[in-house]
């Protein structure tokens with residue numbers, strides 16, 4: 001009897017423990033709707049009085065470099081405010097919304113009335129004192145070009161302050177697939193690839209309809225390979241020659257890949273350098289540059305910025321580097337300037353980060369800076385249908401991919417220029433297409449795409465479909481099976497072993513990898529998306545900025561997507577990251593060494 005009683009007691013205690021946990025902790029998983037592979041899982045714990053005691057983000061598969069901040073900041077904010085209705089983290093809105101929605105769902109699924117917890121609580125942030133700082137060089141923007149400029153300036157003896165308006169570094173650069181076009185002229189590898197600096201130069205100018213400035217283009221292509229070596233000296237790791245590939249719209253297999261997760265390696269590397277030089281480098285996040293200061297002679301001499309708490313920060317400096325990136329996320333600006341598409345309203349999504357709003361354009365306009373080719377805006381045919389993001393794209397490179405429309409038919413050259421491929425896509429039903437791959441690319445489905453996502457994860461998240469046969473795949477895609485089967489059969493005729501000379505591809509494609517004949521097969525849908533703003537402020541080969549009278553604005557430099565005249569009407573894939581390294585380095589050196 002005693003034994004039975006103690007067993008009952010033990011069971012009762014266990015039940016109480018389970019009930020106590022079940023009573024106060026609630027878990028839910030929600031679709032983050034991002035690029036990231038879908039789900040965010042959160043657990044929220046309520047104290048006895050019903051207040052929020054703890055929140056944890058158990059799993060978040062958004063892009064590294066984006067997911068960390070909301071996962072860290074939102075749980076603390078919810079506990080501090082005892083509210084689920086707290087502000088999202090800038091630059092990570094979708095992940096933030098998913099975390100907030102997850103907490104709400106967890107509580108509501110557990111039968112908790114969330115009315116009181118949904119009340120917005122005003123969190124009063126005490127405004128810090130206004131301050132004035134001194135530096136040799138101030139850099140606006142902590143993306144690829146900005147941090148390359150900052151490090152290069154420091155290497156040339158300058159004390160540097162970098163201001164970044166977002167709560168994290170990276171800008172568009174950290175979202176990038178990591179493809180960097182570069183040729184080591186006359187190297188054995190370049191000769192094997194039939195490539196040269198001059199061929200890169202010619203293709204860049206030709207690909208941009210000869211609108212690019214030849215001197216800037218030559219500076220880009222001549223220094224790109226050395227730029228990669230410079231990042232290696234800083235500690236960045238790159239994959240070898242075997243991994244060199246032709247990125248979408250790159251027009252030649254000359255894109256090098258970082259060894260780690262896409263472009264995150266740039267920021268690990270640049271971040272380590274900055275951390276190792278605390279005496280000479282100061283990176284200020286959540287600090288938005290508002291105005292570039294000039295002295296009586298019109299030379300740049302610092303900036304005015306707004307700090308995290310709304311305080312004013314004045315930075316006096318010998319020189320200023322503007323590296324604020326592009327304006328693809330600023331619908332008003334892109335519509336005002338667009339001279340190519342005529343349809344860049346908010347319905348056309350963008351691959352860019354939220355901070356790509358063209359602040360640099362506005363600050364430079366105030367100094368009468370000269371702008372070139374602002375109407376040249378690049379779209380890609382490769383956006384996620386829900387978000388416009390490039391992530392979720394199942395392709396690896398150009399040679400193995402095929403595009404089919406809603407009728408299951410090919411409609412254009414998948415190895416062509418980015419503008420041509422996007423125009424072709426706009427001409428299809430609902431401007432919607434599928435990329436089809438086979439198991440040569442994903443033998444098990446656990447291999448990753450260019451954004452670190454496995455094919456299986458994409459399928460699980462409903463962002464791609466998978467089937468053993470093309471007929472089944474067609475059913476999942478919702479396209480006529482007979483068309484898809486015939487399309488792939490025709491495509492396969494041109495693949496390795498095909499006779500392109502006598503039987504050319506009907507769309508003029510000349511680059512073909514292995515046939516698509518090895519099931520299971522994969523397909524992922526894509527739509528047009530605004531990707532890059534090729535126009536910008538006019539610079540010379542030292543990254544000095546011109547004014548509208550054709551004169552140099554002294555001590556003012558610019559690099560990266562905020563500049564114009566390099567890529568012409570159509571940027572080659574893989575040339576923008578090269579641009580950030582090459583011109584970032586030059587801008588930093590010029591800014592450090594100016595009088």
Ligand code: FAD
Pocket residue numbers: 140141142143144145146163164165166169170171172173174175176177178179180181247287288289290323324325326351352353355356357359360390531532559560561562573574575576577578580
């Ligand atoms: P960014 O990296 O965008 O940095 C600008 C920074 O300035 C941002 O952090 C921004 O917040 C900050 N800023 C803006 N205004 C202010 C202000 N007022 N005050 C303070 N800070 C401010 N190119 C390639 O060559 N290869 C690729 O594989 C590739 N893939 C890509 C994939 C995606 C999804 C995207 C969006 C682009 C890709 N590109 C690629 C293009 C390339 O990444 C960008 O053109 C390039 O990284 C731009 O670098 P940047 O330094 O000029 O700007």
